[in-house]
Amino acid sequence: QVQLVESGGGLVQAGGSLRLSCAASRRTLTNYAMAWFRQAPGKEREFAAVIRWGSGSTSYADSVKGRFTISRDNAKNTVYLQMNSLKPEDTAVYYCAARDSGRSWNWDDYDYWGQGTQVTVSS
Numbered sequence: 001q002v003q004l005v006e007s008g009g010g011l012v013q014a015g016g017s018l019r020l021s022c023a024a025s026r027r028t029l030t031n032y033a034m035a036w037f038r039q040a041p042g043k044e045r046e047f048a049a050v051i052r053w054g055s056g057s058t059s060y061a062d063s064v065k066g067r068f069t070i071s072r073d074n075a076k077n078t079v080y081l082q083m084n085s086l087k088p089e090d091t092a093v094y095y096c097a098a099r100d101s102g103r104s105w106n107w108d109d110y111d112y113w114g115q116g117t118q119v120t121v122s123s
Contacts, residue, residue, distance in 0.1 A: 002026045002112040004096045009117030012086055016121070020081040022096030022114055027077065030054040033103045034079040035110060036070060038092035038119075045095070047105040049081060059103055064090075086121045093118050 003025035012018050022034065035050035049060045049070040058070050069082040079096060094117050097110035104110070 002029075002032075002098050004098060004112055004114035006094065006096050006114040006117040009094060009119045011120045011122065014086060014088055014121055014123050016086050017082070017084045018086065018119060019083070020094055020096075020117060020119070022079040022081075024077045024079070024098065029072075029077065029098075031100055033099050033101060034070075034072065035097045035099075035104070036068075036079075036081045037095045037097055037107050038090075039095070039116075040089075040092040043092075045107050047107065048094070050103045050105070051079065052103050057103070059105070061105070083119070086119075088121045088123045091119060091121050 005023045008020040032053045036048040037045050039045040047061050048064050051058045051070045067085045072079045096114040098112040099110045
């Protein structure tokens with residue numbers, strides 16, 4: 001069982017930056033993949049970024065590549081999403097997710113979810 005708690009959302013102007021955090025309750029995450037998904041009003045949940053905890057390998061959706069960076073801190077059992085050059089279309093609730101397996105872009109493959117944190121980008 002893994003509990004995930006997100007933080008760091010808020011309101012920012014276009015072009016600004018935010019860093020989201022996701023603290024995991026489980027101590028050993030070596031075999032886990034940790035991902036960020038987002039869901040805008042009236043839209044389906046979509047993949048943003050994923051990291052394989054053990055190797056640190058990452059993957060990004062085309063819509064965020066070059067602007068967002070996913071990383072993890074082993075000592076804090078925390079995954080981060082650094083978001084730069086934010087656009088109004090990045091406005092969404094951002095969710096952290098975890099699975100005890102390899103990376104996946106499919107939200108349905110993830111077993112554990114955080115409560116979500118709102119990110120609003122004004123134009």
